Amino acid sequence: MGRRSQADRDAITVEIGYAVFSGAFAAALVFGAVAGPALLFELPHRLERVLTTAGGVLAAAVFALRAAHLLWRFARWPENDGG
Numbered sequence: 001m002g003r004r005s006q007a008d009r010d011a012i013t014v015e016i017g018y019a020v021f022s023g024a025f026a027a028a029l030v031f032g033a034v035a036g037p038a039l040l041f042e043l044p045h046r047l048e049r050v051l052t053t054a055g056g057v058l059a060a061a062v063f064a065l066r067a068a069h070l071l072w073r074f075a076r077w078p079e080n081d082g083g
Contacts, residue, residue, distance in 0.1 A: 015074045023067040027059035034058055 004012075035055030038048040 012074075015071065019067040019070040019074075022070060023063040026066045027063035030062045031055040031059035 033055075035052045037043070038051035038055075043051075
């Protein structure tokens with residue numbers, strides 16, 4: 001495997017940054033959609049806790065899946081084979 005050029009390293013850095021920010025944005029949307037009603041409306045305490053917990057778990061899963069999907073897709077591009 002050959003050495004990577006500066007352009008290759010920059011492309012990897014940009015792709016990682018995009019994956020992190022895109023994943024965080026998607027996670028925030030999911031959390032807001034699931035836990036938003038619990039935060040905005042007067043609901044029973046138990047239901048609020050269930051919605052915020054479910055929102056947090058789903059947001060974490062969405063973040064991980066989105067970031068992993070983008071990075072795996074980037075790694076499969078022929079020009080990113082490291083050589």
